[in-house]
Amino acid sequence: MAPSxxxxxxxxxxxxxxxxxxxxxxxxxxxxxxxGSATKFGIEVAWNYSPETQELTIQCLRTPxxxxxxxxxxxxxxxxxxxxxx
Numbered sequence: 001m002a003p004s005x006x007x008x009x010x011x012x013x014x015x016x017x018x019x020x021x022x023x024x025x026x027x028x029x030x031x032x033x034x035x036g037s038a039t040k041f042g043i044e045v046a047w048n049y050s051p052e053t054q055e056l057t058i059q060c061l062r063t064p065x066x067x068x069x070x071x072x073x074x075x076x077x078x079x080x081x082x083x084x085x086x
Contacts, residue, residue: 004069
C-alpha cells in the first residue's frame with residue numbers, strides 16, 4: 001500500500017511544535033528533532049518542521065493491515081488542531 005499524502009500545518013510556532021513533540025513522546029512516539037520518522041504499533045510516520053516558515057508536514061508511511069491511512073490522518077489532524085491556541 002502506498003503512503004498517505006503529506007499533511008501540512010501552517011502557523012505552528014516553535015512552542016506549539018514542542019508541545020506536540022512532548023505529547024508524542026508521552027505516548028511513546030520518539031518525536032525528536034525537526035525531522036525524522038518513528039514507528040509505534042505498526043504505524044510509521046515521518047515529519048518535517050521548519051521553524052523559519054512555521055510549517056509542520058506529517059505523513060503516515062505505513063499502517064497495520066487492520067487500520068486505514070484515513071483514520072491515522074484524521075487522528076493526526078485532530079491532535080494538531082487541539083494544540084492550536086485559543
